[in-house]
Amino acid sequence: MIQSRISLRLDAPEARRIYIMLEALFEDDGYAMSHFEVESDAPGPNQWSIDIYVPKDAIDEVLARLTDRLGSDALGLQFNQEDVEDQDWVALSLEGLKPVSAGRFFVHGAHDTARRPAGAVSIEIEAGQAFGTGHHGTTAGCLEALEDLLRRRSFQNMFDLGTGTGLLAIALAKACHQPVLASDIDAVSVKIASENALLNRVANWLQIIEADGMHHPAIRDNAPFDLIVANILAGPLMQMAGEIGGQLAAGGSLVLSGILDEQADRVVAAYIARRLRLQRRASREGWTTLTFHAAL
Structure with a gap:
């Protein structure tokens, strides 16, 4: 099934605020969403991308709801749209994440189990719907x-x-x-x-x-x-x-x-x-x- 991906780029504080707003807006629809930092070689702070995956036949309705919900926040924002094959986008995105070390704690996915340091408190967290x-x-x-x-x-x-x-x-x-x-x-x-x-x-x-x-x-x-x-x-x-x-x-x-x-x-x-x-x-x-x- 073909889906459409709607993407918008924002600075970090605004990206987090708007992501939370859009999570609430589409909570009952079950649309997959992601929120991540986009690395850039350009000077200044990196921007963040918010991606929303929706059925292709719902794209017009979703864009209208987005614009209505964001109100004045939508001014100056560019919504990029492209068609993509339907996949488990949450799982695919998390597979590419590197393990996280914080003191004795080592957080990883199943694909990084072999990289667990000796003596670390190892925590395996897989792709899912929770933050x-x-x-x-x-x-x-x-x-x-x-x-x-x-x-x-x-x-x-x-x-x-x-x-x-x-x-x-x-x-x-x-x-x-x-x-x-x-x-x-x-x-x-x-x-x-x-x-x-x-x-x-x-x-x-x-x-x-x-x-x-x-x-x-x-x-x-x-x-x-x-x-x-x-x-x-x-x-x-x-x-x-x-x-x-x-x-x-x-x-x-x-x-x-x-x-x-x-x-x-x-x-x-x-x-x-x-x-x-x-x-x-x-x-x-x-x-x-x-x-x-x-x-x-």
Whole structure:
């Protein structure tokens, strides 16, 4: 079956914002989408490409919806269109991704199993429909923050909010050999995270639930946590500052990401207002990861 690929190029901050907007727009249609950096030898920052794969006979309707949804954002944007043979575009794109190393953590696909370093905490994540393969600056930034924390202390009761593929929860279970509660608002993500837990042989350590934010009996029953990781978006992180901070144990650690560099100061302010102390702040590829500490 012939499909059409619609592509548009943008700078990094705008690309992320518009990608999230278009994900929501086409959520019920099931169209495959990708969002990746395009390397260039030209001076200045690299641009990002957003690609949407749609049936050829739906191209006019999709372009009209795109233009209507983007509104003034569509001004100056050029939509490139080409016909392509139907394939599993998510799987094909991830097959070309290189493994990611962050401290002791090594994230890879099945095609790179033989490249696992001796002694590394190896996490296998395959192509899927959920966010989080380790290659995005937010996920890699969280792994680096966790490595920094695990060099200095241990954890016994951990929670991964917005788990996506389950990568961060799997990393914690493998590194700590302790129970991890993980949640996601999306049922598909919960299914994929559960499959990845089995693939990585940590299903017995993980409890993965479908939950909207912090509202679930399992979260309430397992709190307070000595470590919470939340790799979502700056807006929800600020809105849930009180709820997240309220479920963190005295002396606990909190790792937040999904935050554009220019949003970081506002997120920091929201959590400092909850009497948490900023312990670490790091930027990777335009995204900030924050680590907070709760006083004893």
